[in-house]
Amino acid sequence: MKKYFSLIILFLVAFSNSAKSQQLDKVVAVVGNSIILKSEIENQYIAQGSPADVSAKCIILHQLLTQKLLAQQAAIDSISVTEDEVDDNINNRLRYMSNQAGGQEKLEEFLNRSLLQYKEEMRPTIREMLIANKMQRSITQDIDVTPNEVKRYFENIPADSLPNFNTEVEIGEIVFQPKLTDAEKKPFYDRAEQLRQEIISGKDFGTMARLYSQDPGSAPDGGEMPFADRESYVKEFSAVAFKLKAGEISKVFETDFGYHFLQVLERRGEQVRVRHILISIVPTEASLTRAKQLADSVYNEINAKRLDFYTAATTYSDDKATKYNGGMIINAQNVQTRTTYIPVDQLDAGIFTAIDTLQAGQYSKPSRFTGPDGKSAYRLVYLKSRTPPHQASFNDDFAKIKEAALEDKMNKVVADWFDERKKSTYIRIDQEYQDCDVLKVWL
Structure with missing residues (x-):
């Protein structure tokens, strides 16, 4: 589902270009009471930059079939989305597109229509996509894995296929934002x-x-x-x-x-x-100086072991994302598992530089940095642990293996769900696409 979600985003950008081409349309697939037009596939194919590998069109059709079958079941199960959810999704996409295009006027020029008109054209597509997403979540929402299932999953991985993990670190930070008078x-x-x-x-x-x-x-x-x-x-x-x-x-x-x-x-x-x-309130140099003085003072207290890092973070840090986690940074790629182990190649460049020469258990001196809001602040960074590159181990990497086992189980449940629905759903695919390997499961 993640793949077709990203394609839909690109589809928004390419929609107007395909409209200008005035292609002759035709029905290329039927699934239940829904049809899929050739223009829908071409729109997304163009959005991907018209890759030389035309099998991309097969994948797009597979994703559209998946989406429409999910949406049809959602209607049976009374799963829906509100108009506000649709509005919010479209508005967020249009803001992103406006930023990419250099402003609303340039985007409207590119689309060859007003944003209001464009929003109404896209509403049915976005609504169906959101409903399909919600339907798939409902299929997998109660699935979990036991420790024994995780163990069996790991034991079934061939020894020569065990994944290798990059260097990982556990890091914490205390952020000192300037306070203006x-x-x-x-x-x-x-x-x-x-x-x-x-x-x-x-x-x-x-x-x-x-x-x-x-x-x-x-x-x-x-x-x-x-x-x-x-x-x-x-x-x-x-x-x-x-x-x-x-x-x-x-x-x-x-x-x-x-x-x-x-x-x-x-x-x-x-x-x-x-x-x-x-x-926006822009920090003054005087406020930045005061922030640095506080940061230096806290660093000295921690280094002298008169103050532990956890207490310092919960007391002084201005970063709400880490303040109530004792300053520890959660892996953004695995928010659900809340793991604090982060591959070094995912680190912010400033944090990587701060910990590069540290040993586990050490702290960096406070340094000035620019936050996500574009404003300057100071922070000190704590390197709790550094795990060298290694092949997957059941005991050392249980959280990652559990996540992979859960995803595998969810994929099987979804696959079984589709197999059952396909048995009772009329599906027809145009001859033009019947040689697509990825579509064999639908034929």
Whole structure:
């Protein structure tokens, strides 16, 4: 499912190009009560850059058959998605595409249509994709593996096929973000208030957001955000958004992202649609100096063993992702298992440099870095352990083997599910694709 998901993203980009070609369409497959058109395959084939290996078209058709069979069963099982889920998915994709294209106007020029028109064209495709994803999750949601199943899975791997693992490390970090005084933050507040007053005086909110808002996600859309509930926003933003009536413009307020003001566009039950303008708070050199002084002080306390790393992280770190995990970084590729073992080739370049010369149990001196938000801060890094490259071992790599065993079990369950559904579902594939090896399972 991951593969066809990525293809759908590319399909969004290629859709308009194929529309311009005015190809003669035909039905190339039927599965149950759904048809698959040749243009659907060509759209995605073009999105992949028209690879020389035409078997890519066979794979695309296989993915479309899979998606439609899942969606049909979802209708039987009353599995659906809300229009808000569809909107959010499309809006997130369009924001990404706008950034890639260099702005909303350039994207509309590339698509040869307005984004509003494009969103409506894509709605049925995205809805079906989301429903298929949800159906597959429902098939596998209760599956787990016992330790004995993990052991049997490992023992069935031929000795010469055991995977080799790269060097892995366990690392922690304490992040010290600069804290500005009220006087240092005032220029940013004043800028937000100035924009707010100009809008109240008659300037267009959407135009001002496109020109001045520093939220890259919503600024290209005039500051507009899709319908969302209270839990979708940080608490300060939510408190303001759900207090105002439709049409009202808020006062300037502060969140971790900076200073905002917003306007409620529409309310729908426990959801609200707003537009906002953000003015980011940029650290001053004085605030960075104070952050470095605190970081140096904590480093000295830890190094002198007057303070343990876990306590220091939970007390001083400003990184919410690691603060409540004792500063330890979770492997982003295996979030579900929450493993702290991370292959070195997946490390952020700055962290790799910080631990490169450390021995297990040592700490790096605090250094300045640029966070995901583009702002400067300081951090010290802890190297808890370093595991050298090795061949898979049941005891040492149990978490990884369990994950592989679970995926294998889930794949078998899904395969069995498809085998059963295919027996009772009418399936026809055009002669043009009947030589595709990947499609043999459907014939």
